[in-house]
Amino acid sequence: MSHPIILTGDRTTGPLHLGHYAGSLRNRLKYQDTHRQFVLLADTQALTDNIGSIGKVRESVLDVVMDYLAVGIDPQKTTICVQSHLPALAELSLLYLNFVSVGRLQRNPTVKEEVRARGFEKSIPAGFLCYPAAQAADITAFRATLVPVGEDQVPMIEQTNEIIRRVNSVAGHPLLEEVEAIVPKAGRLPGVDGASKMSKSAGNAIRLSASPAEISAAVTAMYTDPNHLRVQDPGQVEGNVVFTYLDAFHTDAEEVEALKAHYRRGGLGDVTLKKRLDGILQTFLEPVRDRRSQLEQDPDYIRDIVRDGTQKARSLTEQTRSEIYDGLGLFRL
Amino acid sequence: MSHPIILTGDRTTGPLHLGHYAGSLRNRLKYQDTHRQFVLLADTQALTDNIGSIGKVRESVLDVVMDYLAVGIDPQKTTICVQSHLPALAELSLLYLNFVSVGRLQRNPTVKEEVRARGFEKSIPAGFLCYPAAQAADITAFRATLVPVGEDQVPMIEQTNEIIRRVNSVAGHPLLEEVEAIVPKAGRLPGVDGASKMSKSAGNAIRLSASPAEISAAVTAMYTDPNHLRVQDPGQVEGNVVFTYLDAFHTDAEEVEALKAHYRRGGLGDVTLKKRLDGILQTFLEPVRDRRSQLEQDPDYIRDIVRDGTQKARSLTEQTRSEIYDGLGLFRL
Numbered sequence: 001m002s003h004p005i006i007l008t009g010d011r012t013t014g015p016l017h018l019g020h021y022a023g024s025l026r027n028r029l030k031y032q033d034t035h036r037q038f039v040l041l042a043d044t045q046a047l048t049d050n051i052g053s054i055g056k057v058r059e060s061v062l063d064v065v066m067d068y069l070a071v072g073i074d075p076q077k078t079t080i081c082v083q084s085h086l087p088a089l090a091e092l093s094l095l096y097l098n099f100v101s102v103g104r105l106q107r108n109p110t111v112k113e114e115v116r117a118r119g120f121e122k123s124i125p126a127g128f129l130c131y132p133a134a135q136a137a138d139i140t141a142f143r144a145t146l147v148p149v150g151e152d153q154v155p156m157i158e159q160t161n162e163i164i165r166r167v168n169s170v171a172g173h174p175l176l177e178e179v180e181a182i183v184p185k186a187g188r189l190p191g192v193d194g195a196s197k198m199s200k201s202a203g204n205a206i207r208l209s210a211s212p213a214e215i216s217a218a219v220t221a222m223y224t225d226p227n228h229l230r231v232q233d234p235g236q237v238e239g240n241v242v243f244t245y246l247d248a249f250h251t252d253a254e255e256v257e258a259l260k261a262h263y264r265r266g267g268l269g270d271v272t273l274k275k276r277l278d279g280i281l282q283t284f285l286e287p288v289r290d291r292r293s294q295l296e297q298d299p300d301y302i303r304d305i306v307r308d309g310t311q312k313a314r315s316l317t318e319q320t321r322s323e324i325y326d327g328l329g330l331f332r333l
Numbered sequence: 334m335s336h337p338i339i340l341t342g343d344r345t346t347g348p349l350h351l352g353h354y355a356g357s358l359r360n361r362l363k364y365q366d367t368h369r370q371f372v373l374l375a376d377t378q379a380l381t382d383n384i385g386s387i388g389k390v391r392e393s394v395l396d397v398v399m400d401y402l403a404v405g406i407d408p409q410k411t412t413i414c415v416q417s418h419l420p421a422l423a424e425l426s427l428l429y430l431n432f433v434s435v436g437r438l439q440r441n442p443t444v445k446e447e448v449r450a451r452g453f454e455k456s457i458p459a460g461f462l463c464y465p466a467a468q469a470a471d472i473t474a475f476r477a478t479l480v481p482v483g484e485d486q487v488p489m490i491e492q493t494n495e496i497i498r499r500v501n502s503v504a505g506h507p508l509l510e511e512v513e514a515i516v517p518k519a520g521r522l523p524g525v526d527g528a529s530k531m532s533k534s535a536g537n538a539i540r541l542s543a544s545p546a547e548i549s550a551a552v553t554a555m556y557t558d559p560n561h562l563r564v565q566d567p568g569q570v571e572g573n574v575v576f577t578y579l580d581a582f583h584t585d586a587e588e589v590e591a592l593k594a595h596y597r598r599g600g601l602g603d604v605t606l607k608k609r610l611d612g613i614l615q616t617f618l619e620p621v622r623d624r625r626s627q628l629e630q631d632p633d634y635i636r637d638i639v640r641d642g643t644q645k646a647r648s649l650t651e652q653t654r655s656e657i658y659d660g661l662g663l664f665r666l
Contacts, residue, residue: 012664043664044427051431051503054662061664084658085666087420094377094423094467097460098384102435105459126438126463127430133459134427170384307666325417329387331345331376331394333418333640 006031006182007144009040009083012060013050016067017205018281019198022189022248025071027148027182032077038142038313039068041082041306044090045134048127049118062302067208070292075305081313082306083138088314088321092137095324097130099166100159105129109155136160140176140324141317148182157181167328175327189248194223194241209292212282219278224270231269242270242277250280339364339515340477342373342416345393346383349400350538351614352531355522355581358404360481360515365410371475371646372401374415374639377423378467381460382451395635400541403625408638414646415639416471421647421654425470428657430463432499433492438462442488469493473509473657474650481515490514500661508660522581527556527574542625545615552611557603564602575603575610583613 008028010016016025031037041064046057065080073080083089105111111132115124139147139160147157157179164176190196191204198205206218222242228235237243237260246256259276262268295302326332341361343349349358364370374397379390398413406413416422438444444465448457472480472493480490490512497509523529524537531538539551555575561568570576570593579589592609595601628635659665 041664047428047431047663054503058662058664082664082666084424084663087424090424090427091417091420093427094460094463095380097463098380098458100459101456102459102462103456123434123436125431126433126435126466127427129435130427130430130459130463170387303666310666329391330380330417331374331391331415333415333636333643 003034003036004146005142005144006035006037006146006148007040007139007142008037008148009042009138010064011046012041012043012057012064013046013053014056014060014200015063015207015209017198017200017207018245018249019189019191019205020067021071021208022186023150023184024148025068025073027184028078029072031148032074035146037078038144039073039078039080040138040142040313041065041080042138044083045131045138048125048131048134049120051125051127062299062306065302065306066292066295069295069302069305070208070288075309079312080306080309082310085310086141086314086317088317089134089137089141091321092141092324093130093134095328096133096136096163096167099163099170100133102129104159104162105132108132108159110153113152132156132159133163136163139179140164141320142313143177143316143320144179145177146180146182148184150188151183154181154183167324171327171329173327175324186248190223190241190244192218192222192241194239206281206285208285208288210285210289212286215281215285216278219274219281222274222277224273228263228270232266234266235263235268235270237263242273245277246280249284250277336367336369337479338475338477339368339370339479339481340373340472340475341370341481342375342471343397344379345374345376345390345397346379346386347389347393347533348396348540348542350531350533350540351578351582352522352524352538353400354404354541355519356483356517357481358401358406360517361411362405364481365407368479370411371477372406372411372413373471373475373646374398374413375471377416378464378471381458381464381467382453384458384460395632395639398635398639399625399628402628402635402638403541403621408642412645413639413642415643418643419474419647419650421650422467422470422474424654425474425657426463426467428661429466429469429496429500432496432503433466435462437492437495438465441465441492443486446485465489465492466496469496472512473497474653475646476510476649476653477512478510479513479515481517483521484516487514487516500657504660504662506660508657519581523574523577525551525555525574527572539614539618541618541621543618543622545619548614548618549611552607552614555607555610557606561596561603565599567599568596568601568603570596575606578610579613582617583610 008024041061043057043061050057115121135156161178164178167176168174189198191198191202193204195202195204206215224240224242225236250256341357374394376390376394383390448454468489494511497511500509501507522531524531524535526537528535528537539548557573557575558569583589
């Protein structure tokens with residue numbers, strides 16, 4: 001119980017891909033041994049920009065859980081829970097909206113960028129604008145003090161801490177502990193097309209459950225050095241997605257360095273290089289896919305894991321909600 | 334069970350006054366015999382513009398309940414419940430924020446007017462901007478189809494119906510029934526100073542629990558006809574607060590008409606007139622005050638009523654929340 005509490009999670013908008021693995025799942029496998037880790041299936045947050053695709057959000061919940069288990073998230077060590085079944089998160093979200101102004105939410109850099117990316121400039125769904133308060137609710141409800149986030153999400157953690165300070169100020173004592181963002185050193189995994197972000201919607205992702213043929217097709221289509229026309233020519237490693245993936249997924253760093261040197265001096269063709277990456281990704285994803293196939297045969301088991309985790313999370317978050325209500329001096333029944 | 338469901342309530346920001354009685358409590362005494370009536374102690378809504386006065390909001394909860402019971406609200410007929418102890422209301426509030434845009438909330442005439450009245454133009458608390466969605470959540474969670482509101486609150490009901498239509502459209506079937514505003518024929522009771530609104534903060538209110546001396550002092554200070562300088566002069570009835578109160582609280586309409594005629598033709602002095610109103614208000618408020626004093630002796634009884642009502646409301650609202658989640662197709666655990 002003295003381990004620090006860490007909260008992570010995923011919006012349930014589709015199965016997870018290699019970008020999720022490199023950016024967060026890999027770290028969660030470590031944290032589950034060193035921290036008290038909660039992973040939130042953020043289906044209600046997903047609704048803030050998917051209110052027209054509720055079916056996708058619903059169906060992705062168990063997909064994401066199977067991906068977790070397939071890569072080695074251990075439900076004995078990590079609590080996996082569903083946001084829409086944790087009412088205390090909604091209660092705290094609504095409460096925290098009183099501690100932040102509309103203008104502050106509109107100036108939140110992450111929100112601004114995401115509004116732009118979604119084409120919401122003309123009409124922002126109120127739920128979308130308010131989601132920083134909901135995120136603060138999630139984090140504090142679990143009493144998490146560590147939150148792994150991408151660089152672009154750091155302003156969300158700042159906003160959470162602002163809300164925490166205001167809550168503490170109104171309470172008159174340190175009711176909530178401030179939160180620390182953990183930003184992974186490895187940057188975000190690019191899409192196979194070289195775009196800065198791997199995403200299902202951009203069609204540049206390799207799902208953790210991808211078939212061998214899908215993996216090979218994606219590697220074949222992968223962006224390399226567009227000026228590397230002949231095998232014997234020197235090639236560029238920087239910005240070459242194949243090397244980024246080798247860095248991320250090959251366990252033999254020495255071989256990766258040797259391949260880079262060879263590519264730079266010329267004589268290493270893209271086809272040969274991609275074949276190597278294909279082999280590495282096939283080896284990495286085969287057991288993941290196999291475990292996932294087995295899990296797909298047993299939906300009751302998956303559901304039990306989610307039910308148990310959500311029950312555990314429910315106790316904790318309702319306890320925190322009561323402590324916050326009491327600490328602020330709301331009416332006690 | 335076939336009675337239509339009516340939802341009313343009060344923000345818990347202080348004890349109730351004659352304005353509440355004339356504007357809503359009086360009608361609730363009728364509705365509790367003809368409708369299935371829920372009365373919501375809106376403490377979380379009160380926080381949207383009282384986050385710095387949580388103590389006042391908390392302490393007003395039982396005050397308001399005692400006022401209800403003192404005027405004759407019967408907990409056997411009317412369910413009295415506390416908003417902050419009904420998590421389904423928060424869950425639906427957050428959900429509904431996805432069905433309304435920030436711009437639409439900002440254009441809501443009631444919100445605009447209230448933002449102005451509170452001096453929030455420079456910095457609107459997000460919770461305040463969002464409260465129309467919370468109100469839609471309250472109404473629909475109780476499956477209320479009738480909502481008594483003042484004229485100024487009619488746009489809130491329109492906003493609720495807009496949200497209901499969008500929810501139904503996404504659900505693909507009529508999940509929620511549209512709502513009807515009941516606007517009382519009698520306008521709002523003015524303050525004793527003649528201001529359009531009686532309110533504790535303006536210091537122009539007569540509390541339901543006012544002492545005899547407080548009642549007399551308020552009547553003495555009451556705004557009449559400023560041009561009615563001598564007893565024998567004709568006086569004006571329109572805009573004369575004493576007559577507005579006589580209309581609202583005297584049970585003998587014929588005597589009120591006679592007093593008006595006398596005042597109009599001259600010969601009825603303000604002192605005499607006010608003495609008559611004082612007598613009427615004393616007679617009306619004496620039993621209310623007595624019952625309230627008795628209730629104050631038994632806080633456990635008050636608390637039990639709130640606990641029972643909230644428990645009943647909790648079952649109903651959580652049932653509705655589940656039906657809405659299921660109807661929209663959220664993840665079922």
